[in-house]
Amino acid sequence: MYLPQNKDGCLSDMTDEELWLAVQQTDCRASFAQLFYRYWKTMFTTMISYTSDKEKCEEIIHDIFISVWQNRKKAQIRHFQHYVKAATRYQVVEFLKSKKRSKLIYSADWELHGHRSEYNEGESKVDLEDIKTYINRLIQDLPLRCQEIFILSRIDNLSNSEIAEKLDISKRTVENQITVALRHLRNGLGPLISSILLIIIFS
Incomplete structure (x- = not known):
């Protein structure tokens, strides 16, 4: 397998705080990819309900995660879920303003229950491992x-x-x-997933 792997294979069991610490202190791309998989679907679902614009939602998610990765050394993020919630809300409000439609953003999907993020750990682990396997297959398909x-x-x-x-x-x-x-990889993965992973994992 070509992609870097977590030594103990338990990224999906780590808290957001542990993953973010690994990103800041060791530039761990695998940990950042795990955070991406943990939240991008919820972010997309929330945004699409307000914007009805699939491409814009993908663009916003892309910009948020790339900005976090590029500023990982200096970003003061205490709770990753809080941060992506606030960033998503801000970007959607700005988008609605640009469309001359002002709207307050509230979503039960984003209600927090303690500091531990709420996500399907099994699904997150399967998604990440599946995409790693698929990327490696795509690489092996190259001349x-x-x-x-x-x-x-x-x-x-x-x-x-x-x-x-x-x-x-x-x-x-x-x-x-x-x-x-x-x-070849972008065609095989799709625009959102490929743009994030190719920059994070293959940067």
């Missing part, structure tokens, strides 16, 4: 040279120049093959 270049780039973190030198090919060839691989 061998394309697969090799992609792994060297996104898994081994080699620069395009280093890959070109290692494989004795041009840098342009490396760039083209990575583009082919990313397009």
Whole structure:
């Protein structure tokens, strides 16, 4: 399996606080992906009921999670569920304002009952493991040279120049093959899931 794995295999059993600490202190992409899977469906369901705009909902979720990942070292997030709830509400209100429709955002789905987040742990674990397996299958479907270049780039973190030198090919060839691989993964995964995971896991 190509994707980085949690050593004890129990990411789904960790609290939001434990996952977020791992993200901040060790840049753990797997922990961040777990947080993404824990909340994106609820965020989407809440937003779609107010916006009726699937593409906009996906865009908002994408922006929220990418912003959190990019600012993980300095973000002061004490309770992750509180944060995504507030961020989602703010973004939806801004969207409604832009549509000249003012509306208060309330949702029973977002009511909190203590600090432990409410989600289906079994479903979250299955989703994450399933998508990892599927991504690896997609990678294995690539032509061998394309697969090799992609792994060297996104898994081994080699620069395009280093890959070109290692494989004795041009840098342009490396760039083209990575583009082919990313397009293949996006087509196989869909726009929202692929954009988050490709940036978080393969960044």
